[in-house]
Amino acid sequence: MGIIDNLFKNKKPTLAEDITKACEWVVTALNSSGYNADHTLESMKEIDRFIEEQSGENGIISRNRGQIIFALGCYVGETVIRLYGGEWITDDDDPQGEINVSVRLGGNVVIFPVQRVIKRYQNGSEDSIYPYVYTLSTKS
Numbered sequence: 001m002g003i004i005d006n007l008f009k010n011k012k013p014t015l016a017e018d019i020t021k022a023c024e025w026v027v028t029a030l031n032s033s034g035y036n037a038d039h040t041l042e043s044m045k046e047i048d049r050f051i052e053e054q055s056g057e058n059g060i061i062s063r064n065r066g067q068i069i070f071a072l073g074c075y076v077g078e079t080v081i082r083l084y085g086g087e088w089i090t091d092d093d094d095p096q097g098e099i100n101v102s103v104r105l106g107g108n109v110v111i112f113p114v115q116r117v118i119k120r121y122q123n124g125s126e127d128s129i130y131p132y133v134y135t136l137s138t139k140s
Contacts, residue, residue, distance in 0.1 A: 015097050019074045019077070019090070022074040026068070029071075030050060033050075039082045040083075041130075043079065044130040044133045047072060048130055051129075052125065061121065069118055072117045077102075077113035080103055083133070085105065085106060086106070098114065111136065117129070
């Protein structure tokens with residue numbers, strides 16, 4: 001292995017790379033647990049159901065809250081991009097980058113999917129994911 005190989009071997013993944021990996025991971029985990037994660041608008045109801053069912057002190061989310069909420073936010077953002085177009089906006093220099101990642105849609109609309117999942121987790125169904133993503137169809 002050469003010097004160049006060693007330089008890149010220990011390279012920290014970018015936030016964009018983390019988003020892709022987290023999204024893939026959560027799709028596999030949700031589907032294997034009986035939730036339909038297929039990047040459709042209807043799958044946002046499954047995200048709401050998962051959060052509702054797994055938010056208690058014995059729920060799956062309590063075991064690794066940060067990673068799971070980040071991954072769910074990545075899934076929501078990626079689904080929005082697939083449904084309505086758009087692109088991820090990341091800042092690898094932001095110490096709160098995982099929370100502040102956003103998706104820019106057409107018409108200068110910017111959403112913060114991880115922050116939305118945090119609100120859903122903290123506030124319950126009043127901040128449901130499905131209606132939030134549904135209303136974006138009129139804004140993109």
